[in-house]
Amino acid sequence: MLSISDVTVTISVLKPMPILGGFGKPLILGASTAGKDYKNYADIDAVQTDYPANTEEYKAAAAIFAQKNPPAELAVISRKTGASPVTLADLLPTLFLKDWHFLITTTTTVEDLILIADAVEADKSRQFVARTSSKADLATIKAKGYDRTAVIYHTTVTNYPDAAWVGAVGSLPVGSVTWKGWTLVGIAPMDIDATELSAIHALGANTYVTKAGTNVTSDGRAVSGEFIDLIHSQDYIVFSIQYAVQDLFNRAQEMRTKIPFDNRGIAQIESASRTVLQRAFLQGMIATDEDGVALYNTTFPPRSQVDPANIAARNYPDGKFEFIIAGAVHKAGISGTIKFA
Template sequence: MLSISDVTVTIAVLKPTPILGGFGKPLILGSSTAGKDFKNYADIAAVQVDYAANTEEYKAAFALFAQKNPPAEVAIVSRKTGTTPITLADMLPTLFLKAWHFLVTTTTTVDDLILIADAVEADKSRQFFARTSSKADAATIKVKNYDRTEVFYHTTVANYPESAWVGAVGSLPVGSVTWKGWTLVGITPLDIDATELAAIHALGANTYVTKAGTNVTSDGRAVSGEFIDFIHSQDYIVYSVQYAVQDLFNQAQAALSKIPYDNRGIAQIESAVRTVLQRAYLNGMIAADNDGVPLYNTTFPPRSEVDPANIAARTYPDGQFDFVIAGAVHTAAIRGTIKFA
């Protein structure tokens, strides 16, 4: 989330060499002749006050709220297309100033989807769920190799399968679930074989199929092949560490105090970071070792090891943390043996 803060958090994603504030809140981006401002809605009845049941914004919201684990709140904005229209390129930067995490849109035009996806990728704090009934459009999007855009392929997109997916999973505790294998209310599975499913996945898309008699989302990946929950978890930890340390500074000021630039103050900052990492571990984002110990570390050098120029400038740039992502099991291979004695 974009915010004014004295804290900067960056994560370098170190992957093994081959032997990938509103964190559950969706935003629906629509369009209409007159347009409508950004507004939050707690249920589908509230949406219908502003958007009739035949509007695309309503249909997207209906799919979100119809799921078993619906979001507590949905935001909707309608871009003006009539007299003095607002272009998509002009509107997108203003949306990143609002509180939301998952973006869905009423448009399926591939040029619009790429424009939105480019903006989301550049912002590096949100995730975009697009839908398409065109394998050619999915292939066009695949070329961009987005980490933050998820494509839902289905022959029927009028009922917003990608919105249903966000509604089913997005509001659950970050890191506690993977996005593969979810049953969606109001969505019919595709009747396809394993070969066609593999072809859809090769396009960087997800879809909805029947496995072992249950209708489920086929995978849980972004266009690049990165897992959706990995990106969601990364965003959560960056924002949560930033928020926790900023809140530490704010609370000190409220108490007419300060964070002293000595080992006591540094320990307070480190403690705030470790609290976030422990919460992330309990949510399932961070793995544990064989003894059940969470696999995260923090390194916050004492004052004696800090550059005096940084002490004079009242900046502490040396804090670090790392963790091992827990991931999730998506497939399994099991061997069996038949014995006669």
Template sequence: MSVRNDVTVTIDIQRPTPKLGFGKPMIIGSSESGLEYTTYADLEGVKKDFAENTEVYKAAYAIFNQGNNSPAEIAIMLHKTEGETLADLLDQVFAKDGYFLVSTSNELTDITAIADAVEQNGTRVFLARSSNKANLATVKAKKYTRTAVFYHTESSNYPEAAWIGRAASTLPGSLTWKNLTLRGIIPMDIDTTELMSIHELGANTYVTKAGDDVTSEGMTVSGEYIDIIHSQDYVTQSIELAVQKLFNREDKVRYDNNGISQIEGEVKTVLKRADLNGMIAHDDDDLPLYSTTFKPRSQVDPADREKREYNDGSFTFELAGAIHKTKISGVIKL
């Protein structure tokens, strides 16, 4: 017989967090048998299910071909070519884990169908490709905020998927989608006038600047910057998750100033993390420009307290944005 010790030691092995960021890429398309939501950690895994000449493999290759910037994981979903439609697939896509969408089809009807659904859902970003300027004009007329189009005369190698592969796994707010170098994509041989015309059509492309091959812009069709949409979604969904987790783990979040402070604390934690990512601007004293305002219990509508709802918390912050152009003046003294 022995007596149990007073000391218990437990050791957990901490494994590195996968480099997913807030933006897992998802390839959507169609096949004869279809495919339920499936994730792949590398190109070898994709190759087991898709031949190298398939559109799915080509899109996956473009994503995973971005070296150390490539995401740790992608998702693929396909609808059956018979008996199912793209609309059927999109109904399922938004319930799955996948933020940046890329389609195996670059047909105009499919691009607009996906873009319409993404716009209405309001939680994803869609990157399309096109080699047709007439199609660019049609898409631009829709003024999509959550769809970006990559124009290239050679679009069969999925330049937009390469763009996602380069940028999607970075921390939200940590980079701009302009001036990124993409592996496997050849720059367009165009002049400034043609580049401006592409931008005026609401699209982005790939060009050479100062000897480097880089993406020409980082905007959605509406003219909004992709990193701003990414940052906005990150803050919104991170706060929703953090506060919900608070409710889940606490036996009770009291309806008093202590409970309200707990909620505010979760919001501040997300904003601090956003600041560390480079998302939030700093003032002249290098202090982050964000704030929270949460009314104390005494100032809350009694009707809300009776319903156990707290609706008087708010936050604000200034996006750091990015410098895309500059003009510098100088003086030569004789």
């Protein structure tokens, strides 16, 4: 993906084998004869000025705003399907130039879901939450192994359990929560047994069930089995470091100075990066050691260790960071002993 930023941040996830199995702003992607451009809305009344209560876009927005932790705003765009229609394939690339993180769509057609999920996976900066009432479609989606698409399975999809899930969790501080165990306002639990629940999970989906008398989301995973919050945290750290260092460059220009290509300038770039990592730690993304020390580290070699060709090109490509993800407890095993004396 082309970018006008001067900062490139890449991240790889290193994990043991086998695998143990605005940043919350939603975008609702709809479709209508005339279509409507991308627009932000702060509440459901504002949505209704453009999308009447009988439209699918309104229903998705209502599910988001009905939750206990709704986002400060959401965006809606409606793809034109009438004369001179806009195809989904043509529209999708333009969406990644807009301000949003979680994509919700009004369609449940598996071909559309695959097209959207492929685009989100390729872009590597957003997440897609979909819904379906078809286990056959789940199998089709599961075969793609998406890290950035999560699916909630429910026999009733007209009230948007996917949008409700994003509304309940997506806007909370990144890294502070997982996506498992959330109560969704307006969504009825599925009446299923443990065998069917296991089968749904095996198909790469989540659902909505009753546990210990409370209605909750059954898991918090993407199609691949990766945790939704891990991908969200990864995106947050990459974007935040990119933003922080770019802001450092911008402020230097505003002050009519520069970031010198010496150890002073390198230290400034490292400091900006470490500030983001410390914030990520405070939000719960990064683990601690036995002494409570955050488990992250940065390595920014001094000028003397930088390739002279990069110095001549005014390019410092050698900064690195690493951290240990905090994760979360989703299951527990507890054993006890009964004694008679």
